[in-house]
Amino acid sequence: MFVIKLIIRNAFRHKLRTFLTILGLALAVMAFGLIRTFITAWYSGADAAAPDRLATRSAVSIIFPLPLAYKEQIEKIDGVEEVTYANWFGGIYVDPQNFFANFAVDPPTFFKIYPEYLVKPEYMEAFNRERNAAIVGTKLADRFSWKIGDQVNLIGTIYPGDWPFVIRGLYTGKDETIDETAFMFRWDYLDETMRQTMPGRAGQVGWYVIKISDPNRASEISDKIDSRFDNSLAETLTETEKAFQLSFVQMAGTIIAGLQIISGLIIGVILLVLANTMAMSARERIPEYAYLKTIGFRSFHLVGLVGGESLFIAGLGAVSGLIFLYLVSKPIAIAVATFFPVFKPQPVTLILAICAAAVVGVAAAIFPVTRAVRMKIIEGLRVVE
Amino acid sequence: MTLVQIKNLKKSYFRDSLEIPVLTDIDLEIPEGAFLALMGPSGSGKTTLLNLLAGIDRPTSGDVVVAGENISKMSEAELARWRSRHIGLVFQFYNLMPVLTAYENVELPLLLTKLSKGERKKHVETSLSIVGLADRMDHYPRQLSGGQEQRVAIARAIVSDPSLILADEPTGDLDKNSAEEIMTLLSRLNAEFKKTIVIVTHDPRAAEKAHTIRHLDKGELG
Numbered sequence A: 001m002f003v004i005k006l007i008i009r010n011a012f013r014h015k016l017r018t019f020l021t022i023l024g025l026a027l028a029v030m031a032f033g034l035i036r037t038f039i040t041a042w043y044s045g046a047d048a049a050a051p052d053r054l055a056t057r058s059a060v061s062i063i064f065p066l067p068l069a070y071k072e073q074i075e076k077i078d079g080v081e082e083v084t085y086a087n088w089f090g091g092i093y094v095d096p097q098n099f100f101a102n103f104a105v106d107p108p109t110f111f112k113i114y115p116e117y118l119v120k121p122e123y124m125e126a127f128n129r130e131r132n133a134a135i136v137g138t139k140l141a142d143r144f145s146w147k148i149g150d151q152v153n154l155i156g157t158i159y160p161g162d163w164p165f166v167i168r169g170l171y172t173g174k175d176e177t178i179d180e181t182a183f184m185f186r187w188d189y190l191d192e193t194m195r196q197t198m199p200g201r202a203g204q205v206g207w208y209v210i211k212i213s214d215p216n217r218a219s220e221i222s223d224k225i226d227s228r229f230d231n232s233l234a235e236t237l238t239e240t241e242k243a244f245q246l247s248f249v250q251m252a253g254t255i256i257a258g259l260q261i262i263s264g265l266i267i268g269v270i271l272l273v274l275a276n277t278m279a280m281s282a283r284e285r286i287p288e289y290a291y292l293k294t295i296g297f298r299s300f301h302l303v304g305l306v307g308g309e310s311l312f313i314a315g316l317g318a319v320s321g322l323i324f325l326y327l328v329s330k331p332i333a334i335a336v337a338t339f340f341p342v343f344k345p346q347p348v349t350l351i352l353a354i355c356a357a358a359v360v361g362v363a364a365a366i367f368p369v370t371r372a373v374r375m376k377i378i379e380g381l382r383v384v385e
Numbered sequence B: 001m002t003l004v005q006i007k008n009l010k011k012s013y014f015r016d017s018l019e020i021p022v023l024t025d026i027d028l029e030i031p032e033g034a035f036l037a038l039m040g041p042s043g044s045g046k047t048t049l050l051n052l053l054a055g056i057d058r059p060t061s062g063d064v065v066v067a068g069e070n071i072s073k074m075s076e077a078e079l080a081r082w083r084s085r086h087i088g089l090v091f092q093f094y095n096l097m098p099v100l101t102a103y104e105n106v107e108l109p110l111l112l113t114k115l116s117k118g119e120r121k122k123h124v125e126t127s128l129s130i131v132g133l134a135d136r137m138d139h140y141p142r143q144l145s146g147g148q149e150q151r152v153a154i155a156r157a158i159v160s161d162p163s164l165i166l167a168d169e170p171t172g173d174l175d176k177n178s179a180e181e182i183m184t185l186l187s188r189l190n191a192e193f194k195k196t197i198v199i200v201t202h203d204p205r206a207a208e209k210a211h212t213i214r215h216l217d218k219g220e221l222g
Helices: A002-011 A015-042 A070-075 A107-113 A121-129 A138-144 A187-197 A215-228 A241-284 A286-294 A299-335 A347-374 A377-382 B046-054 B076-086 B102-110 B117-130 B146-158 B176-193
Strands: A053-058 A080-088 A102-105 A117-119 A133-137 A151-156 A161-173 A183-186 A207-212 A236-240 B002-015 B018-031 B035-039 B061-066 B087-090 B164-168 B196-200 B212-217
Touching (some): A015 A241, A070 A080, A080 A187, A133 A138, A241 A286, B035 B046, B035 B176, B076 B087, B087 B146, B102 B117, B176 B196
Parallel strands (some): B035 B212
Antiparallel strands (some): A151 A161
């Protein structure tokens, strides 16, 4: 009890110094948490991938389409339950800065394979009925204040032209990890338009998504699909949906590696800030530690005092930093919603930040603890404060 | 009855292979209830002798026997326990913990004992009453004068009822009046409470209060 009381009072002996140290730690923990949240957000699509879904794309590159005719052949493979397909549309709404993901999807199968997108039956019915209907995520609709029945024109980039759509439905995610910022419209609308304007590009899909009966057979089924199209004009590459998503994430692998290095450096900065404070504090208290030793306090008492103070300050810094992180992550999530639909500090980030603070608290105490423990009483008493 | 017996005590410091003698062949007996002042010029070895008596430094050779226990042969852990039972230390610069109140500072040496909170309270209040600071218990050192701080340090030194009180220049940082008060207090502890006290001082007026004055010069006791 006495040790705890002394730790708390010692920690606030130099209020300004302790406040600045805690503030420094808090800002570093917040920066660490933000970077980890960015990295997590980057991987969120892959993390949300289902183990019983495969993705088939061109073996050459995702930018090369596959024939629609492959669908029937894939459906016949043992273990395949359902097949859907989609095309990346890449349309622009008014201004290129208004970026959001927009896809052409196959209405009867897409939402069956993706049950995490929750669509009301009446929206689904309207989507199936009207050729240029679109279903959009609620966050995207909120962003542009779109309502059911609104007409939205997208300017085609990959598929040139002005593309009018009517919002006929909204979807929500089954949980907060599901992206609610996508814009989905009917693949047959895209295909028919292409058939009229650019017949050479009709009947092609960007990729297939395949629901399989047993996730343990993912590798075997992938091989079967790819071998079916070996030596064809459009050879395929089939992989789990997670691997498919990661292939996009890894395009930014250098940036992520850079961010991970920065987050490691931030831990180093925290360590230096706290180690500096603890070294100063311990130096000032040498005569006090010497007196405590004189009256019978042992080394483990001093370890508790110095180490406890270091951990206490690190803990306050970590808690303050996590509060800051939560306060700033909401406005940041809104600002980056287009690129990171799921931007929210995850429990693993909080645990990492707390562990990092604990490690820093212990590491920062090593030098002053060693000094206090090794100090001879007469040398300590000779030091004049 | 002899409380402290020092026999053939020698203390040297070593700088590389060079031996620097500080105390040579010291023999000293301090009877129980004595009030001894050790005087001498700077560097004469006064504080070193006091530190050896307190068990916070070790002799190069010879024995220091306090209350029948030869402390020169004790391990660090044994010495730490022994000090907490037998020694009350008073320093020139008080060495109070600035974040603790007068009460908490005085309570410090009792925290390692088996006394209950209530018993500790009784001891602390008695000690602070003896030094005349019962009304300053909740004051922090920064709220006290130098003389009051030293009185708190003396209360802390006597709170565990030690066999021996050792004071290193207890008036060295005080004005004349405060120094007089501190020496009167130490005299009272010796006279009324039969405490054995050894002080190291430069100040002849302070030394006058002691019953015996011994001079140290170049490591030899006169």
